[in-house]
Amino acid sequence: GMGVEEDNSNSSNSIEEEIGKALEEAKELHEAAGSLMNKSATEEQSLRHRAQSLDSSLRRLRSLLPHLDPKLADKLEEDLHRARCLLTDGDAASFLPAKPHGRFLRMFLGPINVRASRKDIQLKVKEEYNSYRDRTALLFLLFPSTLLILRSWIWDGCLPAFPVQLYQAWLLLLYTGLALRENILRANGSDIRPWWIYHHYCALVMALVSLTWEIKGQPNCSQKQRGVQLFLQWAMMQGVAMLLQNRYQRQRLYTRIALGKAKRMDVVWGETAGVDGQLWVLCPILFILQGFEAYVGLLLLRTALDGVVSEWQVIFCGILLVLMAVGNFVNTVQTLMVKSRF
Amino acid sequence: GMGVEEDNSNSSNSIEEEIGKALEEAKELHEAAGSLMNKSATEEQSLRHRAQSLDSSLRRLRSLLPHLDPKLADKLEEDLHRARCLLTDGDAASFLPAKPHGRFLRMFLGPINVRASRKDIQLKVKEEYNSYRDRTALLFLLFPSTLLILRSWIWDGCLPAFPVQLYQAWLLLLYTGLALRENILRANGSDIRPWWIYHHYCALVMALVSLTWEIKGQPNCSQKQRGVQLFLQWAMMQGVAMLLQNRYQRQRLYTRIALGKAKRMDVVWGETAGVDGQLWVLCPILFILQGFEAYVGLLLLRTALDGVVSEWQVIFCGILLVLMAVGNFVNTVQTLMVKSRF
Ligand SMILES: CC(C)(COP(=O)(O)OP(=O)(O)OC[C@H]1O[C@@H](n2cnc3c(N)ncnc32)[C@H](O)[C@@H]1OP(=O)(O)O)[C@@H](O)C(=O)NCCC(=O)NCCS
Ligand SMILES: CC(C)(COP(=O)(O)OP(=O)(O)OC[C@H]1O[C@@H](n2cnc3c(N)ncnc32)[C@H](O)[C@@H]1OP(=O)(O)O)[C@@H](O)C(=O)NCCC(=O)NCCS
Numbered sequence: 001g002m003g004v005e006e007d008n009s010n011s012s013n014s015i016e017e018e019i020g021k022a023l024e025e026a027k028e029l030h031e032a033a034g035s036l037m038n039k040s041a042t043e044e045q046s047l048r049h050r051a052q053s054l055d056s057s058l059r060r061l062r063s064l065l066p067h068l069d070p071k072l073a074d075k076l077e078e079d080l081h082r083a084r085c086l087l088t089d090g091d092a093a094s095f096l097p098a099k100p101h102g103r104f105l106r107m108f109l110g111p112i113n114v115r116a117s118r119k120d121i122q123l124k125v126k127e128e129y130n131s132y133r134d135r136t137a138l139l140f141l142l143f144p145s146t147l148l149i150l151r152s153w154i155w156d157g158c159l160p161a162f163p164v165q166l167y168q169a170w171l172l173l174l175y176t177g178l179a180l181r182e183n184i185l186r187a188n189g190s191d192i193r194p195w196w197i198y199h200h201y202c203a204l205v206m207a208l209v210s211l212t213w214e215i216k217g218q219p220n221c222s223q224k225q226r227g228v229q230l231f232l233q234w235a236m237m238q239g240v241a242m243l244l245q246n247r248y249q250r251q252r253l254y255t256r257i258a259l260g261k262a263k264r265m266d267v268v269w270g271e272t273a274g275v276d277g278q279l280w281v282l283c284p285i286l287f288i289l290q291g292f293e294a295y296v297g298l299l300l301l302r303t304a305l306d307g308v309v310s311e312w313q314v315i316f317c318g319i320l321l322v323l324m325a326v327g328n329f330v331n332t333v334q335t336l337m338v339k340s341r342f
Numbered sequence: 343g344m345g346v347e348e349d350n351s352n353s354s355n356s357i358e359e360e361i362g363k364a365l366e367e368a369k370e371l372h373e374a375a376g377s378l379m380n381k382s383a384t385e386e387q388s389l390r391h392r393a394q395s396l397d398s399s400l401r402r403l404r405s406l407l408p409h410l411d412p413k414l415a416d417k418l419e420e421d422l423h424r425a426r427c428l429l430t431d432g433d434a435a436s437f438l439p440a441k442p443h444g445r446f447l448r449m450f451l452g453p454i455n456v457r458a459s460r461k462d463i464q465l466k467v468k469e470e471y472n473s474y475r476d477r478t479a480l481l482f483l484l485f486p487s488t489l490l491i492l493r494s495w496i497w498d499g500c501l502p503a504f505p506v507q508l509y510q511a512w513l514l515l516l517y518t519g520l521a522l523r524e525n526i527l528r529a530n531g532s533d534i535r536p537w538w539i540y541h542h543y544c545a546l547v548m549a550l551v552s553l554t555w556e557i558k559g560q561p562n563c564s565q566k567q568r569g570v571q572l573f574l575q576w577a578m579m580q581g582v583a584m585l586l587q588n589r590y591q592r593q594r595l596y597t598r599i600a601l602g603k604a605k606r607m608d609v610v611w612g613e614t615a616g617v618d619g620q621l622w623v624l625c626p627i628l629f630i631l632q633g634f635e636a637y638v639g640l641l642l643l644r645t646a647l648d649g650v651v652s653e654w655q656v657i658f659c660g661i662l663l664v665l666m667a668v669g670n671f672v673n674t675v676q677t678l679m680v681k682s683r684f
Contacts, residue, residue, distance in 0.1 A: 012410050019403055019421050025396050026425040026434075033389055033433035037460070040382050047375055054367050061361055068354055079361050083368040091375035092368075108519050110470045112456050112526055113463075118379070121455075128452045162654070165554045172550075176518070177450050184454055208514075211553045212507045312504070 044095065051087065051095040058084055088189075091119070098187065104201070105183045114184045122188045126253065129181050133246050136174050141239030143167055144232040151229075158221035159228060165215070167232075171207040175200050195331040199324055206320050213313040227303055227314055230296045241289050248278045279339070283332065290329045297321030386437065393429065393437040400426055430531075433461075440529065446543070447525045456526045464530045468595065471523050475588050478516050483581030485509055486574040493571075500563035501570060507557070513549040517542050537673045541666055548662050555655040569645055569656055572638045583631050590620045621681070625674065632671045639663030 062080055065073045088096065094117045105114065116122045147167060151159050179200040186192055210231070216224040300318035304311075404422055407415045430438065436459045447456065458464045489509060493501050521542040528534055552573075558566040642660035646653075 012414060015403065015406055015410065016414070016418060018399075019418050019425075022396065022399055022403060023421050023425045023428075025392075026400075026428040026432075029389070029392055029396060029434045030428050030432040032392075033437060036382075036385055036389065037433060037436075040378075043378055047371070047378065050367075050371055050374075054364065054371060057360075057364055061357065061364060064357055068357065072354060072358070076358060076361050079365050083361075083365045086365075086368040086372050090368075090372040091379060092371045094379075095375060108522050109451075109456075109526060110467055110474065110523050112458060112467055114451075114454050114456070116454065125452055125454055132452065161554070169550055173449075180450050181452050184451060208511055208553070211550070212503075214556055 047092070047095045048097075051092050052097065054083075054087060055096060058087065093189065094118075101187055102183055102197075104179060104197075105187070108180065114187050116188055123257065125188060126185060126190070129185060130246060130250050130253065132177070132181065133242065136178075137239055137242035137246055139170075139239075140242055141236060143170065144235040144239075148229070148232050148236070159215060159225055161215040164228060165211060168207055168211045172204065172211070175204040175207055179204060193331055193335070195327055199327060202320055202324050206317055209313050209316055209320075213311060213317075227300050227317075230299055231317075234292060234296045237289055237292060241285055244282055244285060248282055251278070279336070283336065286332055287329070290325045290332070293328070294322050294325035297325060389434070389437045390439075393434050394439065396425075396429060397438060400429065435531065436460075443529055444525055444539075446521060446539075447529070450522065456529050458530055465599065467530060468527060468532070471527060472588060472592050472595065474519070474523065475584065478520075479581055479584035479588055481512075481581075482584055483578060485512065486577040486581075490571070490574050490578070501557060501567055503557040506570060507553060510549055510553045514546065514553070517546040517549060521546060535673055535677070537669055541669060544662055544666050548659055551655050551658055551662075555653060555659075569642050569659075572641055573659075576634055576638045579631055579634060583627055586624055586627060590624055593620070621678070625678065628674055629671070632667045632674070635670070636664050636667035639667060 058080060062077075065077060065080070068076070087093065094115070098113070098115050101109075101114065116125060144167065147159065147163060150163075151157060179197060182190075182192060182197045182200065186197070213228075215228060222229075297318045297320070300314050300321065304314040304318065400422060404419075407419060407422070410418070429435065436457070440455070440457050443451075443456065458467060486509065489501065489505055492505075493499060521539060524532075524534060524539045524542065528539070555570075557570060564571075639660045639662070642656050642663065646656040646660065
């Protein structure tokens with residue numbers, strides 16, 4: 001008995017000691033963490049001040065350039081441009097004030113910060129966005145084409161409501177995800193045009209509205225379902241365009257990473273020429289698609305005005321499609337114009 | 343002429359000089375930012391190591407307690423508890439490995455980090471969540487009650503489709519926001535039970551399904567719309583419960599902040615007694631509501647089985663409501679049991 005008891009109390013002693021040490025370590029760790037956080041906060045604050053004052057002096061200096069001798073101004077402009085690139089694309093960028101998050105992000109996520117402070121994480125977010133788009137583009141192709149094939153082979157020209165509604169719900173999910181992710185990319189410094197985000201808001205609203213759109217059955221199915229059918233055909237074509245667009249945009253990103261340049265800004269002078277060549281293949285396809293988008297919209301409006309289908313959803317989706325097509329066209333053209341300026 | 347030219351070249355010189363300085367400053371800032379980030383990364387890494395090893399030794403020590411003399415074990419347990427609180431609620435907490443984000447967050451947001459590193463920001467997120475719930479609870483009360491009042495005063499007992507669908511779309515938006523925000527709170531260390539989040543996923547799916555649910559018009563409107571009507575009544579009651587629940591939860595948060603304690607863990611020994619008293623008012627109301635929820639679910643199932651309304655949506659929503667009611671009840675009871683143990 002004696003030996004065991006002693007052993008027992010020995011081990012209790014050592015456990016007691018260990019727990020005392022652990023408590024001590026917890027206190028030390030708490031303090032170390034607190035002081036590291038305070039120290040970093042102070043140092044970050046000072047960098048933030050410096051970044052902001054440099055930012056405003058760069059702005060001031062740029063506004064003075066037009067008053068100088070053109071030749072000198074050209075040389076100085078290049079210096080200014082280099083300084084700006086260092087500031088906005090370099091490590092100091094995370095100390096510039098963040099763009100305030102848009103209403104969309106604030107509504108869904110509240111006041112959290114979605115900006116990654118490190119460049120490699122920002123790149124990871126961007127790459128994951130691209131692979132998300134790849135996955136969805138494939139489904140964008142498969143889902144509506146399966147529906148259309150089943151429609152003519154098995155369903156006798158008459159789409160049943162449930163699979164179509166499933167597809168519409170999937171669209172809603174998809175567009176919500178895209179809109180959230182693009183807002184996050186923007187907060188992380190992407191130069192994505194606001195329109196491409198608004199475009200996804202519109203698509204989101206359209207998916208929501210189309211869910212309330214009753215899918216009529218027999219008789220006269222193919223006439224009543226003309227709108228849905230056109231919509232599915234357009235979605236299929238969009239899948240093709242998305243795949244091409246993704247390929248192009250991923251290659252651009254890789255070129256930029258390979259050149260060690262985090263942003264387009266640095267790469268305007270022909271370094272991505274190989275990729276930019278692809279643009280001349282991509283854009284005609286995009287324009288055709290945008291034309292088809294407007295055409296589907298107008299057809300929807302016509303079926304509504306002819307009185308074949310008289311629900312408000314048809315008119316609403318028709319108008320929205322036309323607006324989206326026009327906006328896409330205008331913004332694609334503007335992008336091309338900006339690019340051709342270099 | 344002479345004087346002006348000299349003046350001009352003087353000012354060009356000084357601008358040139360300033361731009362040179364700005365470029366220099368940009369380089370310095372870039373380097374300073376880079377070295378600060380590297381330094382913090384190293385120091386954070388070491389704190390992360392310490393936190394993780396302390397975490398595992400606390401686990402190991404806790405598992406040894408049952409082998410000790412009960413009286414000693416009690417005292418040591420308190421020490422261990424204090425160490426754990428310091429580690430998980432103190433400044434060191436942000437150096438513990440984050441819970442991996444759930445699938446829901448990853449699907450919508452991608453791989454971004456939503457954990458706030460500072461305690462005050464975490465509190466702000468929580469407070470904003472509470473005020474979001476307040477705003478929605480009010481609408482939860484107003485929206486369905488307006489629909490029901492208009493139905494009997496103006497619409498002759500027959501709800502038109504559009505406002506009901508608008509309400510359902512709003513529900514979808516609301517539940518998506520709640521689910522996202524609760525996932526974010528969880529990533530920030532909240533101990534919210536997973537069920538309350540699943541509950542919002544179910545509600546989200548139900549709102550989606552109800553959007554595809556055709557709202558039948560005359561004749562026999564009130565019979566065909568029985569399901570929708572019950573659903574609205576239940577939503578109204580839920581608004582009341584939400585308001586009460588918010589009041590209770592905000593007071594608990596304030597008590598904890600006033601006590602300087604970021605987490606419930608510290609406050610189990612009766613310090614929030616005043617607030618916990620409210621629980622005995624709140625819970626009966628919650629139970630009544632959960633009963634009503636199950637009742638609405640069963641009524642929906644009966645209308646479907648009676649053949650009055652035969653759409654799949656009715657059966658689906660019925661089953662979902664019953665499941666939600668049972669889950670809510672079980673989890674409320676479990677919460678009360680955990681609380682009464684202290
Ligand atoms: C025309 C187009 C190919 C140009 O792409 P681009 O060369 O990358 O354009 P920019 O250089 O202006 O890109 C600026 C930023 O916006 C992003 N971006 C451009 N178009 C985008 C789009 N449609 N969706 C999401 N992001 C887009 C780019 O990735 C880049 O991001 P970064 O700053 O993080 O690197 C592209 O805008 C496009 O595909 N538009 C048409 C889309 C369309 O019409 N779709 C529907 C067809 S019906
Ligand atoms: C029973 C109830 C009042 C207990 O609330 P509580 O005392 O805060 O519960 P706990 O102490 O277990 O809370 C743990 C955490 O979960 C959160 N939480 C608890 N219930 C929650 C709920 N229903 N929704 C969101 N968060 C909840 C708390 O805010 C707390 O967060 P924190 O760790 O960030 O501080 C609450 O769970 C509740 O209202 N449940 C019923 C909900 C219901 O049935 N609604 C539908 C009616 S039909």
